[in-house]
Amino acid sequence: MESDHDFAQARFAADLMDPADVGRGAGERAVRRLDPRKAPSGQVPVVYEPRVARGLLSHLAAAIAGPAVARKTSFLKDRLGEAVFAPGVTVTDDARRARGLRSKPFDGEGMATEKRDIIADGALTTWLLDQRSARELGLAPTGHASRGASSPPAPRPTNLFLAPGSRSPAELIGDIAQGFYVTELMGMGVNLVTGDYSRGAAGFWIENGELAHPVSEVTVAGDLKKMFAALVPADDLVFRYGVDAPTVRVDGMTVAGA
Numbered sequence: 001m002e003s004d005h006d007f008a009q010a011r012f013a014a015d016l017m018d019p020a021d022v023g024r025g026a027g028e029r030a031v032r033r034l035d036p037r038k039a040p041s042g043q044v045p046v047v048y049e050p051r052v053a054r055g056l057l058s059h060l061a062a063a064i065a066g067p068a069v070a071r072k073t074s075f076l077k078d079r080l081g082e083a084v085f086a087p088g089v090t091v092t093d094d095a096r097r098a099r100g101l102r103s104k105p106f107d108g109e110g111m112a113t114e115k116r117d118i119i120a121d122g123a124l125t126t127w128l129l130d131q132r133s134a135r136e137l138g139l140a141p142t143g144h145a146s147r148g149a150s151s152p153p154a155p156r157p158t159n160l161f162l163a164p165g166s167r168s169p170a171e172l173i174g175d176i177a178q179g180f181y182v183t184e185l186m187g188m189g190v191n192l193v194t195g196d197y198s199r200g201a202a203g204f205w206i207e208n209g210e211l212a213h214p215v216s217e218v219t220v221a222g223d224l225k226k227m228f229a230a231l232v233p234a235d236d237l238v239f240r241y242g243v244d245a246p247t248v249r250v251d252g253m254t255v256a257g258a
Contacts, residue, residue, distance in 0.1 A: 002030050002031075002033040004026055004029035004030040004033060004183075004184075005026050005029075006023075006025040006026040006029065007022060008240075009241075010099070010101070011099055011101060011103075012099055015099060033214045033216070034214070035214065036213075036214040036216040037213055037214070037215055038217065038257050039180060039215040039257030040178075040255075040257055041254075041255060041257050042178075042254075042255060043253065043255070044176075044178050044179045044180055044253070045176050045179040045180075045250070045252075045253075046249070046251075046253040047169075047173055047176070047180070047181045047182065047247060047248070047249045048182045048245075048247065048248050049181065049182065049183050049203075050236065050237070050238065050240075050245055050246055050247055052183065052185050053245035053247060054245045056228075056231070056245065056248065057091065057160055057161070057243050057244075057245055058243055059190055059224060060118075060228070061156070061243070062074075063075060063192050064118065064124065064128055065127070065128050065133070065154075065155050066127050066128060066129040066132075066133025066134060066136070066137060067132075067133050067136075068192065069127050069133070073192065073193050074192055075191075075194055075195035075224060075225060076124065076225075079124050080125075080127065081123060081124065082123060082124060083123050083229075084119060084123065085119055085122040085228050085231060086230070086231065087121055087122045088121060088122065088165075089119060089122045089162070089163070089233065090119055090120060090121070090162075090163040091117070091119035091160070091161070091163070092115065092116065092117050092118065092161055092163060093115070093116050093118050093128075093159065094115040094116075094158065094159045094161070095107075095113030095115070095143070095159065096113060096114065096115055097159045097239075100159040100242075101159065101239075101241070102158040102159050103158065103159060106143070107146065107153075108145040108146050108147030109130060109131050109141070109145040109147070109153050111131075111141055111142075113143045113144075113158065114143060116142070118157075126142060127139070127142065128156065128157060129141045129142045129144060129155055130144060130145035130153050130155045131145065132152075132153075133155060144156060144158070157243065158242075159239075159244075160242070161243070162233055162237070162244070162246065164233055164234065164235045164236065165232060165234055165235055166235060167234055168234060168236070169235075169236055169247040172232065172234050172247060173206055173210070173211075173249075176206045176209055177207070177209075178205075178207060180201070180206065180215070180255050181203045181206055181211055182201050182202075182203040182220065183202060183204065184201060184202040185199045185200065185201050185220075186201070187200045195223050195225045196223060197220075197221060197222050198220070198221040199219070199220055199221075200217075200218070200219055202214070202216040202217075202218065203215060203218075215257065218255060218257045219255070220254070220255055221253065221255075221256065222250070222252070222253040226252070227250050227253070230252060231248050231249070231250050232248065232249045232250075233247070233248050234246045234247035234248065
């Protein structure tokens with residue numbers, strides 16, 4: 001048996017997907033995963049579909065949060081102003097995006113929000129700071145405080161997204177002789193102190209530029225510093241989750257399968 005899911009969320013009902021399309025998408029995704037095979041082990045290009053590519057942005061956001069930087073528990077703690085991604089890559093946090101799921105005029109401490117390029121032309125431009133972590137670092141707050149019902153404010157991104165690239169997903173995959181297309185990740189094997197990355201995964205094996213067959217019980221591993229530097233985005237960005245990314249390709253990752 002195999003399972004999968006789909007869903008839609010929006011701030012305006014008119015922006016929601018048709019329920020029939022949501023159900024059909026979930027069913028088609030599950031059927032595509034039937035009869036998975038084992039994947040061979042080795043170092044190959046790994047392509048993340050948008051649903052799982054957004055997880056890489058979540059790791060970035062956690063690594064540049066003020067408290068982690070102040071405690072020196074982030075693998076990016078010394079990289080402010082330096083190249084973290086390849087030239088041309090942009091990651092934006094836009095709290096003012098129209099109809100955005102996390103849009104807001106001010107943060108949990110009353111600071112005005114604004115649109116910021118967290119990564120500009122591959123370089124890390126800012127931390128995510130609330131009042132407390134800004135004081136610890138001797139910097140100005142960035143308007144990223146998020147307040148819960150039972151805890152003090154902490155810095156978090158709003159509408160965070162990786163800007164699309166110039167190539168289609170098919171073009172990203174087209175020159176891969178052997179690789180792995182990831183549609184599901186599991187486990188919590190990410191060390192934000194060192195950047196070590198290891199996740200259970202499932203998806204499809206790539207052969208000669210095409211998705212050949214489903215695979216499961218696979219582990220993908222790498223180092224987030226190297227993964228960010230090698231990341232190439234496709235042109236298929238769609239805003240669906242609050243943290244959004246297009247399809248991305250990362251060469252040289254380790255796949256452990258059969």
